[in-house]
Amino acid sequence: MKKLIRIFSIACYLIAVLLIIFTVLSIFRNAGIRYLKMLDFPRIQMFIIIIINLFILWILIKKWRWYDYLITIGLIAGLIINAVFLINYTRIVPVKVQGINKVKPSEERFSLLMANVKMSNNRTQPLIDLVENEKPDLVLVMEVDEWWNKKLEILDEEYPYSKQALNELAYGMVLYSKLPLKNVEIDYLNNKNVPSFESIISLPGKKEFVFHSVHPVPPTYFKNLPDNAGQEEKALKKIGKQIQEDKRPAIVAGDLNDVVWSYVDNLTGTQNILYDVRIGRGFFNSFNANNFLMRWPLDHVFVTKEFRLKQLKRLPKIGSDHFPVFVELVL
Structure with missing residues (x-):
């Protein structure tokens, strides 16, 4: 059982590191490199996986070491970076194109x-x-x-x-x-x-x-x-x-x-x-x-x-x- 938990922990750490790297690289989405641009697409998925990964790591970590703090900070930064892109497609922000319910006679x-x-x-x-x-x-x-x-x-x-x-x-x-x-x-x-x-x-x-x-x-x-x-x-x-x-x-x-x-x-x-x-x-x-x-x-x-x-x-x-x-x- 301890071996399985260790393997699972290592996998979580590896996923965390990849999420941090991919999120940071996605900032350069307009650099003209197609592989960086492709990282701009799955932001919803990365945002959700980062939350899940943070939750799992906080459960798994019994004794915090320097790299645990580093990875946690990196994941939180990744969460914020993706949120900056995603938030505008939520109801948290005001609309840019005003809605209308009743159409005036002068409008079409x-x-x-x-x-x-x-x-x-x-x-x-x-x-x-x-x-x-x-x-x-x-x-x-x-x-x-x-x-x-x-x-x-x-x-x-x-x-x-x-x-x-x-x-x-x-x-x-x-x-x-x-x-x-x-x-x-x-x-x-x-x-x-x-x-x-x-x-x-x-x-x-x-x-x-x-x-x-x-x-x-x-x-x-x-x-x-x-x-x-x-x-x-x-x-x-x-x-x-x-x-x-x-x-x-x-x-x-x-x-x-x-x-x-x-x-x-x-x-x-x-x-x-x-x-x-x-x-x-x-x-x-x-x-x-x-x-x-x-x-x-x-x-x-x-x-x-x-x-x-x-x-x-x-x-x-x-x-x-x-x-x-x-x-x-x-x-």
Whole structure:
């Protein structure tokens, strides 16, 4: 029994040391090194494991030595570091995008459903059912290839306006809209195989806003898929510059392949122009739908100051590794 307890103690110490190292390295998430950026993703998990590890060590340690104090201080520091990133996606902090319950006659409301369907997923009906149930004004679908595009043609009758940029590399994108789309441009901001849309959307009351649909590549490497190895991911900074110069109401939405943790300015290169609808509301973890223990927010909506939030929710599974996200906004 004593031997098992000793082995268990050693394992706890090793886990503690790794947690401290990983948390400290995660501070350098914007250093341009993909392995450091990947440590930015599992902050929720590291935060929880650090609490469990601290609790176990305090039970196991009978006689405190210098390294026990050192490891405890390191774990508490790790807890604080991760908390600094996580706290903005909790109700402890005030929201950045104000909520609204009653819409004034001068204001216009509209909704967006966005979903990364995962190209290899062949279950189309769950997404179609969600669209029928939620009845969004805009539907943004990512990882769309020719097969998925054909299956989604059923939406054409309800959504007379649409734009497609299809490919077989998991970065195809389709935008469906009940609202008129003006001047839709397909941009390739940082990779010739990764499209994004810039659309001007007209609301019934004649108000307009710019809608940026984007799906940049992740920091991890996937064989035979687009990759930005050796260069900085600049797509969102380019969009941020456009919004900063344009001055019109704007929305940025999509699978950003980044957890963000509310640091929108760092990601987009803007300064208090774009606001994360999650701040002060919750994590709404959209990835990984297939793994309860490894989830974090990857699908995001940023808006300029003119918008108010009516509703934000994560929708049920559709067979993808992402949960769809639904947002209702007021302009």
